[in-house]
Amino acid sequence: MEEATIKQLWHDYDLKLEKNLQLNYKIIREIQTQKVEDRISSFRRNQVFGVIGGIAWILILVFLVVNTLHNIYFVISVGLIALFNIFAVAAYIRHLAILDQVNITDSVTAAQKKLATIQTSLNNVGRILVLQAPLYCTFWYNQALVDHGGTTFWLINLSIVAFFVVSSVYLFKTLTYKNIHRKWVRKFIESFGGKKLSTAMEFLNDIEEYQK
Secondary structure (H helix, E strand, C coil), X not given: CCHHHHHHHHHHHHHHHHHHHHHHHHHHHHHHHHHHHHHHHHHHHHHHHHHHHHHHHHHHHHHHHHCCCCCHHHHHHHHHHHHHHHHHHHHHHHHHHHHCCCCCCCCHHHHHHHHHHHHHHHHHHHHHHHCCHHHHHCCCCCHHHHHHCCHXXXXXXXXXXXXXXXXXXXXXXXXXXXXXXXXXXXXXXXXXXXXXXXXXXXXXXHHHHHHC
């Protein structure tokens, strides 16, 4: 067989192989893209439910505050709880706005960055919401209780409040991605919907790796 014929056969084989690789990449990209979109859609629904539920909860809290203005302890405690939830709802709305900008077909890297931004923000929301825990120990205070509560009562009650303050601060500092190797920390992060985003980003990584 002549050398030119052999070179032509190799050239034809290379072209066929290249076409097969391109077809395989296209198929894998379409499959992985669909998986990413499914996870993002599921996460988006969670955020929408969070916004709706959060707004409903905030309205209830505001209603309670407006109708209990005579109790300064209740107003302060419940008012601060409402502010925590307003912050969370605002963050969820921001997440939805960022999700609308995610376009996998244009740039995998850009999509990864946007999802990573949401993932970090979502974790921070969860950590900040933990800080409201002590307020659920003080909303039931009233002036009569403050004036006439005995020493034993206050020792027990303030010990409980102190426990929740210390615990919430500890959780705020601990529930970060640098501690993701801890099983309970990972479960906490995933419980806020982080698992869906992590899975979506893994699929994006598969697309990028195959492309390389």
